[in-house]
Amino acid sequence: MRTGDYLATALKDIRRQPLRSGLTIFALIISTVILVLMAAISVGGRQAITEQFGPNSGLTGIAVTPNQSNASLSPFGGVQEVNAKATKLDDTTVATLTKLPYVTSASPQAHIWELANFSLDGNDKQFIAQAEGVPSDAQLPLTTGTAFTSNDQANVAVIGLSYAKALGFGDNPSQLIGKTIHITTQKGYRGIGAIIPGAAATKAELDAFSQQATTLHVQIVGITTTGPNQNELFVPIGWAHAIRTIHYYDAGTAKQTDQIAENGYTTIKVTADSTVDVAAVSSAIEALGYGQVSTLSQVQRLQQLSATMWMILGAVAIIAVVAAALGVVNTMLMAVSEQRYTIGVWRACGARKRTMVMLFLTESALLGFIGGALGVAIGMFASRFVNEYVGVLLQNQGLTLTNIAIVPPWLAGGTIMVTTIFGIIAGVYPAYRAARQDPVRALTE
Amino acid sequence: MSNVSKKYHRGHESVDALHSISLDIYRGELLAIVGPSGSGKTTLTHIVGGLITPDTGIVEVEGRPLKGRHDKQLSSFRNSEVGFVFQNFSLIPYYTVLENVALPLVVAKMASHKRREVAKEYLKLVGLEKRMHQRANELSGGERQRVAIARALVNHPQIIIADEPTGSLDSARGNEIMAILETLSHKRGITVLMVTHDTKLAARADRSVHIQDGHLVKEESHANR
Numbered sequence: 001m002r003t004g005d006y007l008a009t010a011l012k013d014i015r016r017q018p019l020r021s022g023l024t025i026f027a028l029i030i031s032t033v034i035l036v037l038m039a040a041i042s043v044g045g046r047q048a049i050t051e052q053f054g055p056n057s058g059l060t061g062i063a064v065t066p067n068q069s070n071a072s073l074s075p076f077g078g079v080q081e082v083n084a085k086a087t088k089l090d091d092t093t094v095a096t097l098t099k100l101p102y103v104t105s106a107s108p109q110a111h112i113w114e115l116a117n118f119s120l121d122g123n124d125k126q127f128i129a130q131a132e133g134v135p136s137d138a139q140l141p142l143t144t145g146t147a148f149t150s151n152d153q154a155n156v157a158v159i160g161l162s163y164a165k166a167l168g169f170g171d172n173p174s175q176l177i178g179k180t181i182h183i184t185t186q187k188g189y190r191g192i193g194a195i196i197p198g199a200a201a202t203k204a205e206l207d208a209f210s211q212q213a214t215t216l217h218v219q220i221v222g223i224t225t226t227g228p229n230q231n232e233l234f235v236p237i238g239w240a241h242a243i244r245t246i247h248y249y250d251a252g253t254a255k256q257t258d259q260i261a262e263n264g265y266t267t268i269k270v271t272a273d274s275t276v277d278v279a280a281v282s283s284a285i286e287a288l289g290y291g292q293v294s295t296l297s298q299v300q301r302l303q304q305l306s307a308t309m310w311m312i313l314g315a316v317a318i319i320a321v322v323a324a325a326l327g328v329v330n331t332m333l334m335a336v337s338e339q340r341y342t343i344g345v346w347r348a349c350g351a352r353k354r355t356m357v358m359l360f361l362t363e364s365a366l367l368g369f370i371g372g373a374l375g376v377a378i379g380m381f382a383s384r385f386v387n388e389y390v391g392v393l394l395q396n397q398g399l400t401l402t403n404i405a406i407v408p409p410w411l412a413g414g415t416i417m418v419t420t421i422f423g424i425i426a427g428v429y430p431a432y433r434a435a436r437q438d439p440v441r442a443l444t445e
Numbered sequence: 446m447s448n449v450s451k452k453y454h455r456g457h458e459s460v461d462a463l464h465s466i467s468l469d470i471y472r473g474e475l476l477a478i479v480g481p482s483g484s485g486k487t488t489l490t491h492i493v494g495g496l497i498t499p500d501t502g503i504v505e506v507e508g509r510p511l512k513g514r515h516d517k518q519l520s521s522f523r524n525s526e527v528g529f530v531f532q533n534f535s536l537i538p539y540y541t542v543l544e545n546v547a548l549p550l551v552v553a554k555m556a557s558h559k560r561r562e563v564a565k566e567y568l569k570l571v572g573l574e575k576r577m578h579q580r581a582n583e584l585s586g587g588e589r590q591r592v593a594i595a596r597a598l599v600n601h602p603q604i605i606i607a608d609e610p611t612g613s614l615d616s617a618r619g620n621e622i623m624a625i626l627e628t629l630s631h632k633r634g635i636t637v638l639m640v641t642h643d644t645k646l647a648a649r650a651d652r653s654v655h656i657q658d659g660h661l662v663k664e665e666s667h668a669n670r
Contacts, residue, residue: 003552016539348496349549349596350524353516437543440496443535444487 368423
């Protein structure tokens, strides 16, 4: 028989029992949708990890913290353990870390707790300000724009690429350069730009001030690349000192406290010369009594988590497909049983046993293919829905991770192939039974 | 065929269907195989048609033995050299008339457009070309049997095996079918083996053999040509 005749005959047999074939295909569709969604979420998770941490060149980064962390014990991160040996991170620490073997640079970073949220001029969208002060030589990887010209440059910022995407400038972030963002401080902010109550302020005036936020108007000078910096907002470290310096009156005397100078930097970003040396640098940092989290170890932990999730989700999906394949076995066995007479006619007309095997295998493969193809189509549609729904949820929480479920072409094609193969496997026993039938008995019973 | 025997096994019991049957069948002959139910006549035709193999004995078609042929060779023999017509018509009910007739051509890997033409030609021969798009289960008994004959002929076989071809039909329709079989044998030179209970039909054959309890008990020639 010709291939086209196998397909046409199998389709005719599928259409002969539309309800039964439809229910079998429906079961396959459900299991395929589960399989596609599980795999799509796993693929999306892996891509999110890659986007979060940037290309391989970004994997040499190590964040040094004052206290040691037990993050390595858990793939979900860990708590900071207070270490008696640790001291605050200051410029001396930066100098010490720079001299460690395999270290190419060490750059301090100060989180600016005083900045609450920000919006683009003329745009209603508000974002949580994850603001960091960095030196002008911090080597921030930029998609567009320029680095800070000096540490003391004021009212300028580099914003993460995720913000640009969320603002609708993902395709052309350079259009944001030169635009103004309005950063709202925490209430009771006493840094640069705030109008501080005078020495003679009343309690009511002080109470009113404690409920008052200040707005800083900042020009965008650069946009980061994807990677660990894409969800942050950077300002020059000198201006960060000015923002974090508290101005107040003590017994009528104007005073100020630079909190960065007093408490130290939040982290120091150390860069190793290659990923091979990251472990050695991490050990050296811990030997100095500081905590450290390398990008590489975070990626590895997340990839472990992703792999574990993939295995669990994959097992669930495969169980669903196997259950649907058992439905195909049942359908095909019933078809063989019902078509004993037809099989006898085919055999009397000269069809070989192998032809009957191929005929029933084609039918079961077609059931698998149709169920798989429809399941993939619905799964792709469902993953778009998941992305839109989860994207909105994440955006409401200030995050800009949009593609949580991704169906790449290899996943779509591979899934259809898997369901077709499962269909073929499910058809082997019924096809064997069809071939073994005695044509004479089939025609005379 | 010479000394052909066949036993059927049902559980622990075995039933002798044929006992050492020896029979020569000639090309273009219309041979009637007559006998009561269960006498072994259908088994005999199925052995000739390559649907079942005998336990002992030799069956040769055109000097070539059927014994020792694999499924592929036996299937090819059934497809190209034998046409079956059964009492119950053996049509696939949900296929159209045209699809039923073209079935042996599908097995023979003939191209779709060509087999449509060939099948139409044979449907014209049996007078059913106008009903070719109807489903087989929408036809009358006589029409179904004519479709079965068209299907049996479509691959230009040397042998037509007709098992009680008129058994489900009234006498008028039965006569029509018998006339077609006579034409095939006498005008087209096709060997026709016809199983029947009906002695009147058997008398229209060139020769008849009588089978009883698996034994060939009588052979008669009729001067019908």
